[in-house]
Amino acid sequence: MRAICDCGELAAVAPFYVYSNEETGARQLTLIGNGITDTCDIVVDRSRADVLGILKEQLSSSAAKGAWNTYDFRDIPEHSPLIPIMEGLDGAAAVDDEPRVVVPLEKWKNN
Numbered sequence: 392m393r394a395i396c397d398c399g400e401l402a403a404v405a406p407f408y409v410y411s412n413e414e415t416g417a418r419q420l421t422l423i424g425n426g427i428t429d430t431c432d433i434v435v436d437r438s439r440a441d442v443l444g445i446l447k448e449q450l451s452s453s454a455a456k457g458a459w460n461t462y463d464f465r466d467i468p469e470h471s472p473l474i475p476i477m478e479g480l481d482g483a484a485a486v487d488d489e490p491r492v493v494v495p496l497e498k499w500k501n502n
Contacts, residue, residue, distance in 0.1 A: 395445055405433040405473075409459050420454075420462040424472075428466060435472045446474045454480070467490045 394404040406423040418455070422431040422472050462480075465474055 393446065393449060395442055401436070402439045403433065403435045403446055405446060408430075417461055418457075418459040420450075420459040422464055422467070424466075425463060426465050431464070431466045432471050433473050434469060437472075440450070443472055443476055447480075450476065451480065456472055 393403070393407060394401065395403040399500070408421055410419045410425055411417070412419070412420055422433075424431050433446070435446075464473055464477070
């Protein structure tokens with residue numbers, strides 16, 4: 392789990408975990424719910440332009456230290472802020488996954 396705060400304000404939450412496969416030695420960075428939920432993603436305050444760069448730096452640093460050696464982010468929406476973060480990292484590629492229904496939260500309003 393990664394959280395980025397600035398002056399007591401939450402700027403991003405990334406619900407990551409590392410799945411370890413003892414047989415193969417793979418340590419896979421993934422999102423909680425990967426493969427078993429409809430949609431997974433990180434939450435970012437988009438008014439903070441620096442947050443994505445900070446998160447990318449943290450992920451790169453952790454990977455360089457051997458925290459994981461592969462990653463798999465399934466079920467993320469095509470507009471996910473995770474996609475530009477992962478671009479340029481070794482082995483990262485965005486591919487289409489299974490279709491799903493997405494309802495934007497702004498469509499849900501309290502009456």
